[in-house]
Amino acid sequence: MGAVDVSQGGMGPAAIECQVYRYLCAAPAATQTRAAVAACTERAASFGLTRAETLQLVNLRPSQPVEAHLIISDCEMRLPGDRVEQLLQAVEETLPAAPEVEGTEEEAAAVEGG
Numbered sequence: 001m002g003a004v005d006v007s008q009g010g011m012g013p014a015a016i017e018c019q020v021y022r023y024l025c026a027a028p029a030a031t032q033t034r035a036a037v038a039a040c041t042e043r044a045a046s047f048g049l050t051r052a053e054t055l056q057l058v059n060l061r062p063s064q065p066v067e068a069h070l071i072i073s074d075c076e077m078r079l080p081g082d083r084v085e086q087l088l089q090a091v092e093e094t095l096p097a098a099p100e101v102e103g104t105e106e107e108a109a110a111v112e113g114g
Contacts, residue, residue: 028061028098040094047079047087061095062088 011019024030037058044054049072056071065084069075079087 026099027059028095029059030099031096032058033096036095040091043090043094044087047083047090057087057091058095061091061098063092064088 040058041054044057049057053072057068060067060071062068062071065088068079068084068087072078075084
């Protein structure tokens with residue numbers, strides 16, 4: 001791996017590592033424990049999700065139906081009626097809330113947009 005030329009707008013490994021760390025600290029997964037993840041995946045198993053969908057469910061911790069629809073393929077067909085709401089309730093009951101992030105909107109945009 002070659003050196004990164006910072007003068008040309010590139011970022012060194014330390015700066016990238018810092019940005020990744022800040023992003024992860026602000027992500028929903030930052031407050032999760034192994035026990036909480038295990039409980040969530042156990043509850044999610046009854047909804048017939050794929051492994052990838054379950055992983056995204058844990059990582060993103062959706063709280064709104066639209067977020068679940070973005071994660072789950074053919075969500076309307078696979079989770080009819082109030083099944084999406086039941087899934088979101090299971091997520092809320094098993095996974096801790098996302099951390100409260102202090103800072104300015106500008107800092108948040110820098111972390112998200114890189």
